[in-house]
Amino acid sequence: MTRRTKSHTLNQLVVERLMHYYHLVAEQIETQTSGYVSSAQIAELLDMDDTLVRKDLAAIGVRGRPRVGFSTQVLMNSIRETLGFNERYRSVIVGAGRLGGAIASYGGFGKYGLDIVALFDADPLRVGTDLGGASVLPIDSLESTVREHGVHLAVLTVPAEAAQPLADRLVEAGIRAIWNFAPTSLVLPSNIFVRHEHISVGLAELAYYLKRNDLSNDRS
């Protein structure tokens, strides 16, 4: 009931932080504790302010017990429910190259609701192969597959120059959200949700650490 009343939209940064809490608790905390975690513990491990942790969790209706903390089970279930991991999302992967293949084969995304219906590629040599249990289909059948399976989500793993025309085709076919791994921005109607995955954000943090600690190999 509490969560139902919280129908306002969480912004991107809150969603991302919730996901970090989820990973942290699932991977590092849940196995080591008595089933409770404090906002201070989460805050310390993620190097952030514990007030923000409490605020984020309160926003999804998760309240701690004084001196005990948050139930890890309640916390994880609430995040799963809020973020939609208990639903299923049929998706297609466009681009069956190394990255598309890595995503299809990873297998770990299923627990967040991702169902991969098929991959698509323009290269006839890739068509007909199987990646992570899904078939690589010819790019011509993109629209018919999306419509037939009621697919709303597309993962775009094509080179930069191919991204925009394919995104346009996906939108035309009825796609509502694109997970864009192509290293380029997409211009799309405002009702289409695009998440541009900048893997280089991670690299920035590493570069910053290495620089600060004089661990570069400067050859200039």
Added chain:
Amino acid sequence: MTRRTKSHTLNQLVVERLMHYYHLVAEQIETQTSGYVSSAQIAELLDMDDTLVRKDLAAIGVRGRPRVGFSTQVLMNSIRETLGFNERYRSVIVGAGRLGGAIASYGGFGKYGLDIVALFDADPLRVGTDLGGASVLPIDSLESTVREHGVHLAVLTVPAEAAQPLADRLVEAGIRAIWNFAPTSLVLPSNIFVRHEHISVGLAELAYYLKRNDLSNDRS
């Protein structure tokens, strides 16, 4: 001079936001404007508070001009310099599977300072091949290559169960920072910097959007 006096450490969230500003300005703003951008523009496009944008930029010594905003050139150069993109970081990729191959072949990481010296794989069929201009070497030569080239950064793209023993070997060989794409946490000495890349954080945002808009394919 201004930036030199700012020697305190930026935390992870600040570094990540700086990288998002950098991408935003590089990809969407720089080409469309007169060379200036306001904190309000950045804040709106990233769906965040403009006070935070100004605070982050002030932390790296970037100050705007009243009614004009921030010079995009100064902003980008300051971020590049602060985050260390103007230095070079020799790195190795451990795991020459699909994801390792995708990272080696991407080519876009060089502009952030990443130099890939070599890849390593335990599979003899992969050894001797070339990915993105770097050779795949046998895993036995990991330690000698790391030492010989003064490599401080390793990109770990191996299955979860192989990650910890390989991370231990990397640390023993002198690696100081690990970019971990393996879907598991690593237990390492506290002086080793680990960035765990949770690609599923992006998926969380998409799942949340799809759920909110009733775009799931629920079969329960």
